[in-house]
Amino acid sequence: MDIVVCGAQKPFVRGGAEQHQENLVAALETAGHRVDLVRLPVAWEKGRLFDSPLAWRMVPVDADLVIATNFPSYFVQHPNKIVWLLHQHRGAYDGFEAGASWSDFAWDDVSLEEQRLLTEWDVAALSEARTVFSNSGVVSRRLARFNGLDSTPLAHPPPLHDVLHPGESGDYVLSVQRQEENKRPHLLVDAMAHVPAPVRAVMAGRGELLDEVRRHVEDAGLAGKVELPGFVPDAELVELYAGALAVVYVPEDEDYGYTTLQAFYAGKPVICAADSGAVLDWVEDGVTGLVCDGTPEGLAAAIRRLADDPALAQRLGAAGRERIADLSWADVVARLTAP
Amino acid sequence: MTAPARLAVHVGRDVPEGLTAVLSALPPDVQPVAASAREALPEGSVAHLYCSDVLPRRPATPYAVWRVPGADADDLDVPVIADAGARHVRPGDLQVSLRPWPDQARPVLPFTRAGLRRLRDLPARLVGEARAGGVSWGVPGETQSAAQLDTWPTLAALASAVVATGEELWTALAWAAPAVTDAAGARMLGLTPEEDVLVGADPATRSRLAAELADDELRAARLARSGWQTARSHLPAGVAAELCRRLGIPRTGSSASGLSLALDALGTPPHSLVRRRARASTVGLPGAVTSGWRPDREEHS
Numbered sequence: 001m002d003i004v005v006c007g008a009q010k011p012f013v014r015g016g017a018e019q020h021q022e023n024l025v026a027a028l029e030t031a032g033h034r035v036d037l038v039r040l041p042v043a044w045e046k047g048r049l050f051d052s053p054l055a056w057r058m059v060p061v062d063a064d065l066v067i068a069t070n071f072p073s074y075f076v077q078h079p080n081k082i083v084w085l086l087h088q089h090r091g092a093y094d095g096f097e098a099g100a101s102w103s104d105f106a107w108d109d110v111s112l113e114e115q116r117l118l119t120e121w122d123v124a125a126l127s128e129a130r131t132v133f134s135n136s137g138v139v140s141r142r143l144a145r146f147n148g149l150d151s152t153p154l155a156h157p158p159p160l161h162d163v164l165h166p167g168e169s170g171d172y173v174l175s176v177q178r179q180e181e182n183k184r185p186h187l188l189v190d191a192m193a194h195v196p197a198p199v200r201a202v203m204a205g206r207g208e209l210l211d212e213v214r215r216h217v218e219d220a221g222l223a224g225k226v227e228l229p230g231f232v233p234d235a236e237l238v239e240l241y242a243g244a245l246a247v248v249y250v251p252e253d254e255d256y257g258y259t260t261l262q263a264f265y266a267g268k269p270v271i272c273a274a275d276s277g278a279v280l281d282w283v284e285d286g287v288t289g290l291v292c293d294g295t296p297e298g299l300a301a302a303i304r305r306l307a308d309d310p311a312l313a314q315r316l317g318a319a320g321r322e323r324i325a326d327l328s329w330a331d332v333v334a335r336l337t338a339p
Numbered sequence: 340m341t342a343p344a345r346l347a348v349h350v351g352r353d354v355p356e357g358l359t360a361v362l363s364a365l366p367p368d369v370q371p372v373a374a375s376a377r378e379a380l381p382e383g384s385v386a387h388l389y390c391s392d393v394l395p396r397r398p399a400t401p402y403a404v405w406r407v408p409g410a411d412a413d414d415l416d417v418p419v420i421a422d423a424g425a426r427h428v429r430p431g432d433l434q435v436s437l438r439p440w441p442d443q444a445r446p447v448l449p450f451t452r453a454g455l456r457r458l459r460d461l462p463a464r465l466v467g468e469a470r471a472g473g474v475s476w477g478v479p480g481e482t483q484s485a486a487q488l489d490t491w492p493t494l495a496a497l498a499s500a501v502v503a504t505g506e507e508l509w510t511a512l513a514w515a516a517p518a519v520t521d522a523a524g525a526r527m528l529g530l531t532p533e534e535d536v537l538v539g540a541d542p543a544t545r546s547r548l549a550a551e552l553a554d555d556e557l558r559a560a561r562l563a564r565s566g567w568q569t570a571r572s573h574l575p576a577g578v579a580a581e582l583c584r585r586l587g588i589p590r591t592g593s594s595a596s597g598l599s600l601a602l603d604a605l606g607t608p609p610h611s612l613v614r615r616r617a618r619a620s621t622v623g624l625p626g627a628v629t630s631g632w633r634p635d636r637e638e639h640s
Contacts, residue, residue: 048616057601107454117606121607149564
């Protein structure tokens with residue numbers, strides 16, 4: 001089949017969504033399809049919110065199948081449209097509701113009218129799809145709650161899934177993420193003040209808060225205990241996963257989160273927070289990881305628990321690895337391209 | 340320029356009520372033409388619509404049948420278009436509603452209406468009821484306040500759930516209110532109980548269902564979205580679009596001049612910011628303004 005994968009593009013930004021789209025293209029090509037990835041720029045601010053959806057509406061796409069992945073690419077018009085929803089416009093929906101600093105929606109008539117109209121547009125565009133899949137249970141629940149639409153969660157393997165492997169547990173917890181507000185990197189730094197030596201934290205990844213978090217570490221006197229190496233090459237990252245005691249991932253209301261799945265591929269338990277969103281689709285407290293209350297003290301207690309009981313860490317990590325054993329891109333492709 | 344696809348319309352003794360409205364609402368690239376079994380088919384016909392109280396014996400495909408209620412028709416007082424499968428016909432669901440859609444109505448799904456209640460300092464749980472004697476509203480289980488009937492659209496836009504029948508139900512659906520009605524009300528508007536509306540046999544049951552709905556955000560969202568979309572799908576434009584889709588009538592592509600149509604199809608209000616932005620971005624394109632914006636609208640002035 002000739003398949004066009006559609007996605008939004010925020011110029012000069014590259015994250016999980018972009019990786020996801022490229023991996024999908026590769027998986028479809030492996031299955032023998034001819035595939036192209038089409039991206040259009042998107043602006044998230046309220047005043048320019050509808051420009052990109054309208055542009056997608058007018059884009060002629062000639063293909064046998066179109067797979068749209070995120071806002072606003074699902075506004076593309078095609079008689080054979082499948083949506084695999086990574087996220088909607090979070091600033092207008094859940095970000096607004098949570099009062100997130102990154103949402104410019106406020107409690108005023110203009111914001112609510114924009115939200116109302118976006119809801120109407122979303123319903124119209126998503127209802128055109130032959131099937132709507134979502135990235136996770138969290139994304140499906142949001143779609144049901146905000147738009148009254150049903151969707152089917154469809155999970156996929158994370159990047160590096162084919163090279164990640166278990167290894168001997170070391171004396172550090174690992175965090176792999178962009179250092180940004182919704183990932184709450186300061187939480188792990190504050191928690192490490194309550195974790196006795198020799199346990200360390202390695203926080204891999206860049207992001208707009210990297211310098212600020214580094215300063216936080218210095219100010220808290222945790223320089224020897226918390227490392228922030230910034231960007232870590234893939235090969236090195238794989239070994240970091242393999243040697244970790246556990247992986248800490250405590251984002252706020254995450255859509256999917258590759259870190260959780262990568263940890264499981266490496267046979268490591270994941271410590272998350274009770275409000276970490278889709279991470280909780282995978283992390284079951286005391287089964288595949290530990291769910292803390294989202295405070296530094298609670299996170300520190302969870303880290304100490306695993307540090308004091310390496311056998312528990314190993315057992316939870318093994319259960320996590322078992323949990324993702326059935327994930328495969330071949331299955332994803334089969335479901336997305338089913339007639 | 341591509342010639343429009345032609346829909347051959349075969350009309351028998353009786354002209355179905357609403358036929359003209361549906362044919363008028365066909366997309367601009369689809370042209371209806373009268374057809375007769377005794378004459379040659381109009382050139383360019385790509386599908387057929389038979390209007391009859393009996394099914395055609397040897398229909399040309401692809402086709403749909405507009406069932407004109409005959410002597411054995413059930414109590415439906417609206418025409419029904421049979422499912423337009425190219426090979427077979429079975430009783431269909433394309434019910435046509437000739438009720439006017441309320442001009443000012445905008446769908447407000449439960450997430451946004453909860454925000455509007457908060458902004459207006461209204462109770463988080465608010466139920467509106469329309470009865471023969473008038474309108475009432477309040478928090479379930481507490482004293483209800485009476486109001487004038489003309490406040491109904493406001494209640495339909497803000498309430499967590501509503502109880503209504505007849506025209507008030509139609510208004511409520513136009514505002515995408517999670518609605519409770521009676522069996523006759525649901526049937527008359529072609530709504531599916533439990534999917535588009537909740538149905539209660541008596542006033543007490545309907546009030547209880549509305550109170551439950553006000554507490555169930557997920558169910559309210561699904562019901563509101565579905566009820567609104569179903570009601571809209573019964574409008575002549577909705578039936579015309581669905582008829583074309585089922586008949587597989589090929590659509591020609593849109594161009595820059597299709598911006599206005601695209602905005603209309605998404606339900607965009609005339610004075611919205613995005614319409615102004617779209618107009619500003621196309622004003623320098625030859626032909627875009629004259630062919631893409633409707634001169635009868637204020638937005639054009």
